[in-house]
Amino acid sequence: MQRSAEILGSSIVVVGAFNPAIFSVDWLEKQNLLGKQDAEGARHADNYLVTKEVATVETEWFVLQVLKDRLTINSKASLHPGIVDLVVGVLCLLAHTPVNAVGLNFSAHYRMESVDDYHRVGDLAAPKEVWHQFFPSDSHAIGLMNLTLRINRGSRDEMRTGGDCINLTLQPSARIHAGVAFSYNDHHEVGEQENGKFSKAEFAASIVEQEWKPSYENALRLFSETLDRLLAK
Amino acid sequence: MGFETDIVERASFGVSDTLSGVFDFGVFQPKVTSDFAQKWALTDAVENSLPVSQEKPLLVDRAKPKDVKQLRPEGVGTVLQVLEGRVVSVSYEEQTMEAHLTPKIGQVEDHVAEIDLGWVNQQDKDLIQPGAVFYITVSKIITKAGNVQSLNELRFRRRPVWSRRQVETIKAEAESFWNSFNSI
Numbered sequence: 030m031q032r033s034a035e036i037l038g039s040s041i042v043v044v045g046a047f048n049p050a051i052f053s054v055d056w057l058e059k060q061n062l063l064g065k066q067d068a069e070g071a072r073h074a075d076n077y078l079v080t081k082e083v084a085t086v087e088t089e090w091f092v093l094q095v096l097k098d099r100l101t102i103n104s105k106a107s108l109h110p111g112i113v114d115l116v117v118g119v120l121c122l123l124a125h126t127p128v129n130a131v132g133l134n135f136s137a138h139y140r141m142e143s144v145d146d147y148h149r150v151g152d153l154a155a156p157k158e159v160w161h162q163f164f165p166s167d168s169h170a171i172g173l174m175n176l177t178l179r180i181n182r183g184s185r186d187e188m189r190t191g192g193d194c195i196n197l198t199l200q201p202s203a204r205i206h207a208g209v210a211f212s213y214n215d216h217h218e219v220g221e222q223e224n225g226k227f228s229k230a231e232f233a234a235s236i237v238e239q240e241w242k243p244s245y246e247n248a249l250r251l252f253s254e255t256l257d258r259l260l261a262k
Numbered sequence: 263m264g265f266e267t268d269i270v271e272r273a274s275f276g277v278s279d280t281l282s283g284v285f286d287f288g289v290f291q292p293k294v295t296s297d298f299a300q301k302w303a304l305t306d307a308v309e310n311s312l313p314v315s316q317e318k319p320l321l322v323d324r325a326k327p328k329d330v331k332q333l334r335p336e337g338v339g340t341v342l343q344v345l346e347g348r349v350v351s352v353s354y355e356e357q358t359m360e361a362h363l364t365p366k367i368g369q370v371e372d373h374v375a376e377i378d379l380g381w382v383n384q385q386d387k388d389l390i391q392p393g394a395v396f397y398i399t400v401s402k403i404i405t406k407a408g409n410v411q412s413l414n415e416l417r418f419r420r421r422p423v424w425s426r427r428q429v430e431t432i433k434a435e436a437e438s439f440w441n442s443f444n445s446i
Contacts, residue, residue, distance in 0.1 A: 031368055037341045061422040064385030090417070110346065110366070110397050114419050121423045227426055235427040242366070249367065 032253040034137035035205055039245065040103040041116050043233060045128035045219075049095040052084035062118045063088070091115065113241045120234035128233040133215040133241055135248040138202040139256060146260055147207040153259045154199055175200045193217050197251070209256065213248035215240065343367050345398040350374070352390055359390060363398070377416070386418040395419040 054077065058068040067088040071077060074087045084095040091112055092103045100119070102112045120126065141147040151173035160171050180195040194216050202208030217240065219233045227235070347361040357379045364372045382390060389396075396418040403411045 033340060033342075035340050062420055064383065064420070066383060066385040090415075109399060109417075110344065111417055111419065114421050118420065118422055121426075124426070226430070231426050238427075245366075 031249060032139060032256055034249075034252070035140050035208065036136075036138040036202075038104060038136045039109065039112065040101060040134045041112055041237060041241070042132040042134065043100045043116065043120070043128055043237075044098065044130040044132075045100075045126055045230070045233075047095050047097060047100055047126060048081075049084035049097065050079060050081050052086065052093065052095045053079045054086055057086065060118070060122055062115055062122075110241070113237055117234045117238050120230045120237070124228050124230050126228075126230040128219050128229045130219055131217045131233050131236050133217075133237070133244045134212065135245050136210065136212040137249070137252050138205050138208050138210045139252070140205050140208050144207050147201075147209065150199075150209050150256065150259045151201070173199075173201070199255075211248075211252040211255070213244075213251065215244040215248075340402045341367070341399065342402055343370070343398075343400040345400075347375075347377075347396045347398060349390060349392050349394045349396070351392055352379075354379075361396070381414070381416050383417065386416075389418040389420070 054063065054068050054071045057063040057071075058065065063071065067090075071086050071088045076085050076087055078085045082097065084093075086093045090105055090109050092105060093115070094101045100116070102116055104112050120128070141150065155173045155176055157166075157171045161169070164171060175198065177196060177198045180197065181192065196214040196216065198210075198212045198214075200210050202210040204210075217233075217236050219229050219236070221229070344366040345363045346366060347363045350360040350362055352359045358376050359379060360374060360376050362372060363375050379387075379390065382396075386396070396416055399413075399415045399417075401413045401415075403413050405411060
């Protein structure tokens with residue numbers, strides 16, 4: 030049975046060349062990307078900002094930030110598929126935006142049943158025996174702060190620095206006492222389209238549209254099964 | 263570990279005699295004094311070697327974590343379920359819509375439900391029509407006071423434009439249907 034995350038979040042990052050100045054609430058509402066109530070709330074949000082360098086739009090369910098080199102949208106408080114629609118809508122409307130990469134990101138915080146379980150996860154994910162040779166356990170405590178793995182398709186010999194990959198991070202939760210936090214970054218490179226049928230922005234939109242659901246299903250399953258295996262008696 | 267900002271040495275990069283005067287760079291090297299060795303006296307790994315691989319994790323006595331006040335950011339919730347719904351039919355007389363719901367978390371089967379239109383935000387009312395897609399997020403919220411609340415939020419999908427890929431897919435499907443009919 031899949032474990033239930035106490036806190037679940039999702040974000041989408043699009044790397045490319047953007048003009049933050051156009052991402053006003055008026056523009057989003059006029060393009061029917063925002064409803065009237067959401068738009069009204071966003072106009073009166075404390076952090077509403079639109080300049081040549083940065084745009085920030087916040088509603089009850091997302092925070093959108095646009096810089097010259099990236100667009101980031103974070104769901105607030107819960108996982109919300111609506112952020113997919115917003116990003117796909119923006120990329121389809123701005124079909125000639127140069128886009129280089131897309132990141133589909135998911136994070137989850139799990140509460141452990143006991144402090145012992147919490148330490149067990151860290152000890153098994155990053156065994157301390159090697160380090161205790163230098164820092165004896167009778168006088169030093171060693172704890173896992175952050176563990177990041179990069180998963181590329183292909184063998185280790187074929188591993189390359191670029192290309193599609195998954196970055197998986199495990200760390201203590203900063204929001205839940207004796208909690209464990211995972212983050213999953215599904216990174217997609219957007220290369221030049223060989224047949225010229227779709228622009229890079231349109232291709233990026235199709236990545237977000239088609240990959241978001243399988244990506245979050247993989248992420249949730251991976252988080253849950255990793256904890257099951259680390260905590261197995 | 264401390265830093266002193268005095269110039270310790272001036273380095274000149276090797277160049278030909280004719281150009282040495284032009285390219286004689288001064289490099290400011292901070293003088294580093296370190297107390298690392300005193301604070302972190304390392305034991306000799308060879309003398310105190312432990313077996314690297316063990317069947318069970320090394321048992322370590324840890325100090326119990328301090329009793330910290332539980333941080334409960336207001337409004338933070340546990341997502342219990344996210345459902346994607348597609349409107350099957352709408353009854354304005356009864357103010358309800360029938361929808362096909364697909365749960366997105368866990369192994370839960372699709373089902374059909376009748377939803378009161380009163381749950382639809384005013385801004386989404388004009389989006390209600392057969393075929394329209396919406397999302398329902400079911401969350402458990404723990405307030406600052408520690409009370410547990412349930413939150414259901416319904417929001418309609420907003421996709422103002424078709425993506426070119428969607429158009430191409432539809433064209434391909436239409437062509438396939440056309441060919442199927444033509445072959446009869």
